[in-house]
Structures are given as structure tokens and as C-alpha cells.
Amino acid sequence: RSFVAPDRLRALFSTVKMSLEQAKQVAASRAVDEFVTNNCIFGVGSGSTVVYAVQRLAERVETENLKVTCIPTSFQAKQLIVKHKLVLGELDTNPEIDVTIDGADEVDSNLTLIKGGGGCLLQEKIVASCSKKLIVIADYTKDSAKLGDRYKKGIPIEVVPMAYVPIRNKIAALYGGELKLRSAVAKAGPVVTDNGNFILDWLFTNQDLDWETVDRDIKMIPGVVETGLFVKMCHKAYFGHPEGNVVER
Numbered sequence: 380r381s382f383v384a385p386d387r388l389r390a391l392f393s394t395v396k397m398s399l400e401q402a403k404q405v406a407a408s409r410a411v412d413e414f415v416t417n418n419c420i421f422g423v424g425s426g427s428t429v430v431y432a433v434q435r436l437a438e439r440v441e442t443e444n445l446k447v448t449c450i451p452t453s454f455q456a457k458q459l460i461v462k463h464k465l466v467l468g469e470l471d472t473n474p475e476i477d478v479t480i481d482g483a484d485e486v487d488s489n490l491t492l493i494k495g496g497g498g499c500l501l502q503e504k505i506v507a508s509c510s511k512k513l514i515v516i517a518d519y520t521k522d523s524a525k526l527g528d529r530y531k532k533g534i535p536i537e538v539v540p541m542a543y544v545p546i547r548n549k550i551a552a553l554y555g556g557e558l559k560l561r562s563a564v565a566k567a568g569p570v571v572t573d574n575g576n577f578i579l580d581w582l583f584t585n586q587d588l589d590w591e592t593v594d595r596d597i598k599m600i601p602g603v604v605e606t607g608l609f610v611k612m613c614h615k616a617y618f619g620h621p622e623g624n625v626v627e628r
């Protein structure tokens with residue numbers, strides 16, 4: 380029987396983690412370098428990959444003396460903007476965004492996205508819908524042929540708390556699969572979004588659905604606030620690889 384010592388396992392795990400971080404970082408830097416220009420209104424996505432994009436943006440603002448107004452997609456994004464002393468804007472005063480850079484949980488071959496792994500799908504979709512361009516940054520593990528090939532946690536759906544049970548039943552009756560109320564820790568209460576709602580994670584079984592129709596059908600159910608399906612919204616995706624190269628799609 381083979382045996383791997385715990386510290387070797389730990390070292391292996393940390394190498395894999397480091398290379399994923401490197402992959403996120405190269406994708407984020409590439410996107411910021413290509414799409415952020417002086418005087419632009421910039422949508423700041425959410426998640427761990429976006430952290431690198433904001434770091435790179437802060438460097439460029441400092442060294443190139445750029446003027447960029449940042450519109451956050453979440454409380455996390457707002458904190459990142461403030462932490463890096465960038466200019467914080469809002470949709471009230473900047474309803475048209477030049478470019479938004481955001482992460483994704485999965486990107487299929489048509490650039491359809493699953494988003495909302497971090498629970499910020501509603502504000503992310505609002506900001507994306509106000510943006511001339513939505514650019515996705517991700518490590519290579521998010522790049523897939525069909526939704527569900529790689530991301531196994533399902534499609535997040537933000538719902539009004541009082542309606543989560545009927546919504547769960549209606550989606551299962553329409554398209555099958557299983558819907559789980561998201562909770563941070565097993566047996567703890569449900570996760571509450573920045574907007575005071577719950578999230579259902581829809582573990583769909585049919586990967587060949589027309590996602591545009593699915594998105595529309597689900598949003599017609601009263602109490603559904605938004606889905607994590609982003610169809611025909613993404614302009615370009617950058618997938619970072621551990622060796623430092625970036626694949627564009």
C-alpha cells in the first residue's frame with residue numbers, strides 16, 4: 380500500500396494552489412492592461428480572481444496617473460475599491476459603464492457563463508447589463524465545452540426568502556434536477572445575499588438545454604430575483620494557465 384506523508388501532501392496541495400493563483404493573476408492582469416483606459420467607467424466584479432484585477436488596476440492608476448471610476452458588483456468589490464484608494468462610483472451617477480471585468484464559475488464554448496458561486500449574481504448581472512463590454516477572467520479550470528462539464532455546484536438562483544419552496548418545486552417540475560438551499564456550513568441557516576435574499580443552487584441534469592430560454596422561464600416565476608446564467612453577455616474571456624500563458628476566447 381502506498382503512503383504519502385502528510386507534509387508532502389501539504390506541499391503538493393500548496394503547489395497546486397499557488398499555480399491556480401498564478402493562473403488567476405495572469406488572466407486578470409492581461410484583461411486590465413487591454414481594457415482599462417484613461418477616464419473610463421469600470422465595473423468591478425466579485426470573487427478571488429477579481430482581487431488580482433483590482434491590484435493591477437491600482438498599480439496602473441498610480442504609475443500612469445489614470446482616472447478611473449469604479450462601480451462595484453458587491454460589498455466585497457466595494458471594499459476592494461476602497462482598500463486600494465480607487466474612485467468609488469455608483470450607477471445613479473454612472474449608469475453607463477465602459478467595461479466590467481468579472482470572474483465566472485464556468486464558461487462554455489458560446490461564452491455562456493455560470494456566475495454566483497460567491498452569491499453576488501444579482502448585482503453582477505445588473506452591472507454587466509449596464510456595461511458596453513463584460514470581460515471574464517478565470518483560471519483554466521473554468522474553461523469548458525458545456526455548462527456542467529466542470530462546475531458541479533449547479534446554477535445559482537437568487538430568490539425572495541418566502542418563496543424558496545414553491546420556486547424549488549416549479550423549477551424541478553419544468554426542467555428536472557435538484558435544487559438546494561445554499562447554506563455556508565452544513566446544518567447552519569441559509570446564506571443571505573447582499574440584497575437580503577436566499578440562493579437556490581440548481582443541480583441540473585440536462586446539459587443540452589437552451590440556456591436563454593431556461594433563463595427566461597426561470598425568471599418568469601414570481602419570487603425569482605435573478606439567475607446566475609449569463610447568456611450573450613460576455614464579450615471575451617481570458618483563461619490563465621499555471622505556466623503563465625493566457626488563452627483568449
Ligand code: 5RP
Nearest residue numbers: 426427428482495496497499
Ligand atoms: C461571485 C462570482 C464570481 O465571479 C465567481 O464565483 C468566480 O469566483 P472566483 O474568481 O473566486 O473563482 O460570480 O458571485
